[in-house]
Amino acid sequence: xxIRSIEKNDESEVYHMWSRYHIDELPFVWARRLCTMKPIRYxxxxxxxxxLAINIVAGIVLAGLCYTLSxxxxxxxxxxxxxxxxxxxxIVSNWGxxxxxxxxxxxxxxxxxxxxxxxxxxxxxxxxxxxxxNVYELFSLVxxxxxxxxxxxxxxxxxxxxxxxxxxxxxxxxxxxxQIEAQKFYERLGFQKARFDRPYSVEWPKWLxxxxxxxxxxxxxxxx
Ligand SMILES: CC(C)(COP(=O)(O)OP(=O)(O)OC[C@H]1O[C@@H](n2cnc3c(N)ncnc32)[C@H](O)[C@@H]1OP(=O)(O)O)[C@@H](O)C(=O)NCCC(=O)NCCS
Numbered sequence: 001x002x003i004r005s006i007e008k009n010d011e012s013e014v015y016h017m018w019s020r021y022h023i024d025e026l027p028f029v030w031a032r033r034l035c036t037m038k039p040i041r042y043x044x045x046x047x048x049x050x051x052l053a054i055n056i057v058a059g060i061v062l063a064g065l066c067y068t069l070s071x072x073x074x075x076x077x078x079x080x081x082x083x084x085x086x087x088x089x090x091i092v093s094n095w096g097x098x099x100x101x102x103x104x105x106x107x108x109x110x111x112x113x114x115x116x117x118x119x120x121x122x123x124x125x126x127x128x129x130x131x132x133x134n135v136y137e138l139f140s141l142v143x144x145x146x147x148x149x150x151x152x153x154x155x156x157x158x159x160x161x162x163x164x165x166x167x168x169x170x171x172x173x174x175x176x177x178x179q180i181e182a183q184k185f186y187e188r189l190g191f192q193k194a195r196f197d198r199p200y201s202v203e204w205p206k207w208l209x210x211x212x213x214x215x216x217x218x219x220x221x222x223x224x
Contacts, residue, residue: 001102001103001104001105001111001152001155002102002103002104002105002107003100003101003102003103003155003156003159004100004101004103005096005097005098005099005100005101006091006092006095006099006100006101006113007092008092010091010101010103010110011089011090011091011092013109013110014088014091014101014110014113015088015089015091017110017113017142017144018088018113018140018142019082019088020144021142021144022074022077022078022081022082023078025145026074026077026078027067027070027071027074028070029074029176029178029179030070030071030073030074030077030178031066031067031070031178032178032180033070033176033177033178033214034066034069034070034073035066036177036178037212037213037214038212038213039211039212039213040066040212044062044066047059047062088140095115098115098116098117099113099114099115099140100113100114100115100156100159100160101113102143102152102155102156110144111143111144111147111152112141112142112143112144112147112152112153112156113140113141113142113156114138114139114140114141114153114156114157114159114160115138115139115140116136116137116138116139116160116163116164116171117136117137117139118134118135118136118137118167118169119134119135119136119137119172120134121133121134121135123135124137124172126172126192126194126218126220127192127194127218127220128194131170131172131220133168133169133170133222133223134167134168134169134170135169135170135171135172136160136163136164136167136169136170136171136172137171137172137173138157138160138171138172138173139173141153141156141157141173141182148181153185154185154189157189161189161221164223165223165224168223169223170220170221170222170223171191171220171221171223172218172219172220172221173186173191173218173219174196174216174217174218174219175216175217175219176216176217177214177215177216177217179217183217183219186219189221190221191219191220191221192219192220192221193217193218193219194217194218194220195215195216195217195218196215196216196217196218
């Protein structure tokens, strides 16, 4: 695997990989998100007991409905978030050298991406604390399914962490409650986690996020 800065002719493949992740996987992420929301957990819990007692088919129908609902919600996210991310259509001019791609040895396939952006001291709050240090915020970490669990994300993050360390910067990122693999990954890399209720990819109305108990996850790692 070779890691280098993105080049102009990588852009369309990166965009394709990145948008494919959102199209193919977001329904599952949303299914998981929905299953972790309090009201849905109660409804689902009740439905499971009910369907076990009454009819297993009801469970399958509910799972189908849950997936359909997830699919509809992820289409909303696609419309509002992916289309709004115009930066992903011209990555080189928007992100420059800080956009890393991991490519196969023959250079033909993108195995993963990661980028970062510097945040000035005093601009970030993590777990209720104002961070006085320089911070690198990580974005766009995606590894296609076929390359997962082979150390690609670890290698990309290690490069970003080393770069941050040379700048005496801490590292920060935000993820969502349905991205369980990502949370495990960041924990493994030594990030601390904290919940936050600020809007993430889509600005859902406040009443809806409170009602559904939606929160997001901030991850933070001090430079050593
Ligand atoms: C999260 C993600 C980037 C991890 O990429 P990856 O290349 O598979 O991760 P690595 O192989 O480098 O994993 C390093 C360590 O993280 C942990 N880890 C990674 N994926 C994990 C999973 N699915 N379950 C449990 N632990 C996991 C493991 O400890 C792993 O070490 P090990 O394989 O020696 O046990 C990848 O799953 C992904 O692209 N997910 C979808 C997009 C996403 O959620 N991006 C994050 C946005 S904030």
